[in-house]
Amino acid sequence: MMDNERYQAEQMVLRSKLPANAYRFMNMNTAQPFVVLAARTNAGNVYTIRIELAEFPANIPRAFVTRMLRNKAGEEMDSPSASMHTLASENGWTRICHYGANAWTPYISVYKIYVRCRLWLEMYELHLQTGKPMDYYLKHAT
Amino acid sequence: MASVNEKLGEEVRKQGQGTAMTELAFNPLTGEFEQRPQGSTGTGDVVTKMTEDGFAN
Numbered sequence: 238m239m240d241n242e243r244y245q246a247e248q249m250v251l252r253s254k255l256p257a258n259a260y261r262f263m264n265m266n267t268a269q270p271f272v273v274l275a276a277r278t279n280a281g282n283v284y285t286i287r288i289e290l291a292e293f294p295a296n297i298p299r300a301f302v303t304r305m306l307r308n309k310a311g312e313e314m315d316s317p318s319a320s321m322h323t324l325a326s327e328n329g330w331t332r333i334c335h336y337g338a339n340a341w342t343p344y345i346s347v348y349k350i351y352v353r354c355r356l357w358l359e360m361y362e363l364h365l366q367t368g369k370p371m372d373y374y375l376k377h378a379t
Numbered sequence: 380m381a382s383v384n385e386k387l388g389e390e391v392r393k394q395g396q397g398t399a400m401t402e403l404a405f406n407p408l409t410g411e412f413e414q415r416p417q418g419s420t421g422t423g424d425v426v427t428k429m430t431e432d433g434f435a436n
């Protein structure tokens with residue numbers, strides 16, 4: 238879990254980057270802290286991203302879109318998919334596969350994870366438009 | 380004719396392949412991704428490395 242110094246630093250970064258009403262840290266003094274962030278795609282669609290912080294920054298935090306997304310074929314994006322960069326869903330939410338174990342370091346900020354999830358959403362909407370899998374656009378980490 | 384989004388996607392793809400002449404920036408003020416020529420200045424955070432490094436499986 239984040240120490241107070243890191244928590245302050247994360248808040249400072251988000252405060253400098255995003256509107257105050259675009260994010261909210263929740264349950265920070267519990268065993269299950271998380272942050273929710275609003276994400277508006279270039280097309281104007283709004284999603285909520287939830288990043289769970291219980292093991293952050295030591296381990297890769299789980300990141301969800303707080304609803305079940307469907308792919309171009311209408312199937313729920315609820316399971317691990319390399320081509321769509323998703324992991325097994327929880328709570329009925331699509332889970333984004335963002336950073337891999339090889340790329341993760343404790344220095345990666347919540348803001349960077351947010352931007353990565355935001356890029357994932359942009360490519361998700363493009364998938365809905367073109368039918369091409371997301372890994373056509375977002376290559377796999379080596 | 381390719382939409383703005385499709386152009387963005389194709390540039391992201393090229394960046395992942397290392398063949399793009401553009402870089403990707405996220406402008407937190409507008410909340411939008413923007414493409415711009417490599418090395419140019421502008422507002423927002425350059426995040427091309429995200430596309431170059433790729434996403435986890």
